[in-house]
Amino acid sequence: MNIIDIEKLNLSFGSGVNESKVLHDVCLQIQAGESFGLVGESGSGKTTVLRCLAGQYHHWSGQLSVNGEQLQHKLDKKRCIDMQMVFQDPYGSLHPRHSIETALAEPLKIHKMDNRDERITTILKKVGLDNSFRYRSPHQLSGGQRQRVAIARALILEPKILLLDEPTSALDVSVQAEILNLLKDLKEKEGLTYLMVTHDLGVVSYLCDRVAVMQSGRIVETISSDDLANHNASEPYTRMLLDCCYHTEATNVTAESNIY
Amino acid sequence: MITNSTMKSSSISKSTNANLMMLLKTVGHGCKRIIRNPLTAAGLVVVILLLVIAVFAPWIATHNPLAQQLSNSLQAPSAEHWFGTDEFGRDIFSRLVYGSRITLYIIALVTIIVGPIGLAIGTISGYFGGIIDTVFMRITDIFISFPGLVLALAFVAALGPGLEHAVIAIALTTWPPIARLARAETLQLRKADYIVAVQLQGASATRIIFRHIVPMCLSSVIVRLTMNMAGIILTAAGLGFLGLGAQAPLPEWGAMISTGRSYMLENWWLVAAPGAAIMLVSLAFNLLGDGLRDLLDPRN
Amino acid sequence: MEDTKLEVKNLQISFSHEGSQVNAVRDVSFTLGQEKLAIVGESGSGKSTVGRSLLKLHPKNATVKAEKLQFGDIDLLQANDKTMQNIRGRRISMIMQDPKYSLNPVMKVGDQIAEAYLAHYKVSKKIAKEKAITMLEKVQIRDPERVYSLYPHEVSGGMGQRVMIAMMLIPEPEIIIADEPTSALDVSVQRQVLNLLDELISERNIGLIFISHDLDLVRNYCDRVLVMYAGRVVESIKASELENAQHPYTQGLLKAPPRIGDIRNRLPTLQRDPSWLFN
Known part of the structure; x- marks a missing residue:
């Protein structure tokens, strides 16, 4: 069964002559326990696809369903329990005035969960931080530690899906490397489903089972990581991306004639 | 069960302790930085002095500020009357000392009214956007487009002169800039990842605004309020001068200048002393505000 | 070496x-x-x-x-x-990470390149402009005349970085x-x-x-x-x-x-x- 099902997702910004369409009929099926790269x-x-799932845009059209249930356009509390998100910038995703404990307790308070103290201790341990981090504030942590806290905050509601x-x-x-290892461990231990957005094919290849390649709002190809590694990509765009990724080849390719 | 609950309480107290320590550290650190800038330090000293004088007015004042002694009127400054006496023979120094209470009362009241209103309107308007934003901001525009003193005059004229009415009138004209400021900050904040994260945790709008956005806007609002205090003092003095603020015989500084005006040419101290007090205090608040801005502004 | x-x-x-x-x-x-x-x-x-x-x-x-x-x-x-x-x-000139922040947003990109040249060589504005356009060609921008009069927000990241390179190379530095x-x-x-x-850089021994x-x-x-x-x-x-x-x-x-x-x-x-x- 598909845990995430995206059918013909369309989204545009602006209206009239200024209308620009950013998503064109995006379809994705992600199975439970799978780790899927975008x-x-x-x-x-x-990222827009991810943000539609996370309820940041309300005016999409098409169908989004999670766990077989159709998503409403507005974010509801049920979706928060199903799905959480980890952001790109570890410096921008933690509230600068909240201590780690406050940040981790916030989702528990919102959902009126008990045993907050225990849950915080457990989750910190899971992401490899000891209990002393509770009382620190974000500016006392390194980027990697912040990202661990962000992962802990996402996991504290025990969601099944993590948007990365x-x-x-x-x-x-x-x-x-440390964070990728952590994500890999957590996925196995907790039975999570990942939907990860990235531009780094190496990261995808390490963490994901399947990949969808997007270009100007469309999915051009969905391919398994193994096929990607074995040069079985059929779309020229995918192959171009792969080409750029193998740095060894980069210097041998002469500058292509100008594209502008 | 008992151990569990004690454990919990101990960890909670530990966390508040840690928070308290953090706060103390930041405050201590902040004080150090304030003192490093001499102008800010001077402003801070004057403001603290004002507070001390207001609190200990009965001990500091040499005379009863309201006691008239007509035989002793219009005395030049001397050892007995440091700043001289006014037309009713009241000691000007003592009147200034008691007047600081009125000044502080007005500032405090206006700030307490204006801060929360401005902050609430600004953050709500910025967070929701759309029609709420349009309505709130047009109301703000209307208030901003009136000249402050004229609006205050009209208001006092309608309600009648008096200290409380003056305070309400001043508050009416000072909240719009605060609201604008809070809105601008909120517009930037609401796209921040940590706000998106808490939205995704299912937090209600009220919770997001008051627990997550307001603390971030607070520092710039405090700076703005401090800077505004100078303006508040001047407007209050202006209203007092026009006879619309504090009523005689209250020793309000603006009203003192107003009554002293008739004797100004021969008895300069009647006007000079309260004038200097007004200038000194509003300057001090401006300097302090400038220093606080450097200290609290996250962009620096 | x-x-x-x-x-x-x-x-x-x-x-x-x-x-x-x-x-x-x-x-x-x-x-x-x-x-x-x-x-x-x-x-x-x-x-x-x-x-x-x-x-x-x-x-x-x-x-x-x-x-x-x-x-x-x-x-x-x-x-x-x-x-x-x-x-x-x-x-010695320096190329920064993000052209978005290192180009002046209210000045045409071409003028910025020309100015980089004028800052070090005493020539007329006309010559500087010609130099700038040749330089834009050198960094493989097609239609340099048009790009010359674009503002930084109108160019893509890649083109912006080409403009930066043009700007840094036009005074002919020895080190970048x-x-x-x-x-x-x-x-x-x-x-x-x-x-x-x-x-x-290999062409110019930089x-x-x-x-x-x-x-x-x-x-x-x-x-x-x-x-x-x-x-x-x-x-x-x-x-x-x-x-x-x-x-x-x-x-x-x-x-x-x-x-x-x-x-x-x-x-x-x-x-x-x-x-x-x-x-």
Whole structure:
């Protein structure tokens, strides 16, 4: 069964002559327990898909369903329990005036959950932070530690789905490795489903089972990570992205004639 | 069960302790930075002095500010009367000292009224946008387009002169800039990831505004309010001068200048002393506001 | 490599903050000839600080000390503001990360390029404009006349970075310092911009200091790599020999990023050794 089902998702901004369509008939089926990547260059609409699921845009058309239930255009509390999100910028995703404990207790208070203290201790342990981090404020943490807190905050409501918006692209490579390992472990232990947006095919290949490649608001190809690695991509755009990713080839390719 | 609850309470007290420590640290750190800038420090000293004088007025004042002694009227400054006496023989120094209470009362009252109103209207308007924003902002525009003193005059004229009415009148003219400021801050904040994150946690709009957005707007609103205090003092003095604020025999600084005006040429101290007090205090608030802006503004 | 353009010996940079001194860069030494030298490190390693200090663009609270900071016949340590003004842009220029922030938003891009030329050469505005248009052609912008009169918000990221390159190259500098010039760009555009930069600098015998966090990118693009960790150069190595890097930090950086077709179940994480701070 598909845990996330996106059918003909369309979204545009502006109206009249200024109307610009950012998503064209996007269809995605993601199975429970799967880790699904959404790749593309900037402006391809990959983050927009994520934000539609996260209830940030209300004027999309098409059908979104999670767990077989159709999503309303407005965000409701049920969806929050099903699905949480981790953001790209670890410096912007934590409230600068809230201590880690306040940040983690907030979702529990909103959903009136008990045993807050225990839950916070447990979740911090799960993301590899000890209990002393509770009383710190975000500016005392490094980027990697902040991202761990952000993951803890997303997981504290025990959602089944995690939306990941370039969770490691703002981090140094060594820290990225730690966070990717953590995400991989958490997925296995908690049986999570990931929908991850990224521009890094290496990250996709490490963490995801399947990938959808997006270009200017359309999905051009959906392919398994293995096929991607074995050069079985059929779309020229996918192959171009792959090409750029193999840096070894980069210097051998002469500058293409201007595209402007 | 008992151990569980004690554990909980101990951890909670630990967390409040930690928060308190953090707060103390920031405050201590802030004080250090304020003192480093001499102008801000001077402003802070004057404001603290004003507070001390207001609180200990009965001990500081040398005479009863209201006691008339006609035989002793219009005395020049001397050891007995430091700033001289007015036309009824009242000690001007003592009147200034008691007048600081009135000034502080007006400032405090206006700030308490204006801060929350401006903050609430601004953040609500900025957070929801759309029709709510349009309505709130047009109302703000209407208030902003009146000259402050004229609106205050009209208001006092309608309600009758008096200290409380003056306060309401001043408050009416000072909230719109605060609302604008809070709205501008909110517009930037509402797209921030941490606000999106808390929306995605299912928080209600009220919760997001009051627990997540307001704390972020607070620092710039405080700075703005501090800067406004100078203006409030001047408007209050202006209303007092026109006879629309505090009523005689209250020793309000503006009213003191107003009555002293008739004797100004021969007895300069009647006007100079309260005038200097007004200038000094409003200058101090401006300097303090400038310093606070440097201190609290996250962009610096 | 024969002619040394820049020689840096024991460069030390410290910042004073709230009365305490923080050493951001310690004992950094290197020479730059007509080559592409990469400075690689993670955030906070001091790589950008080194780049900026060469042009004396460091903030006021920084102290720069060095045994030697020789650029051609000029001793940069002794150089006064006026000399620096003549060097900046004219003889050493700098390309920043994001064209969005380094271009003046209210000025046509072409005029900005022309002005970069006018700042160092006494010619008429007309000649400067012609120069700018030829330069735009050089950075492979089709229809340079049209692009000349665009404003920065009207150009894409890739084109913006081409404009930046044009602006930096037009006074014909001897050294270019590029601080993460492509990390704000998409991969496909990234490659084009890098190839373009490569062609232009080899054509004009320019020395390039390429500051980046991306070891993979640098190993194929540059000739030599300085790896920085916590303000120190831990390893200086030919790019082609990176495979055989000795320092565990360099090795860690090389192994950390996941690659396509990666069958590793876990990514190796870097174990930071405090002893790295003492060699």
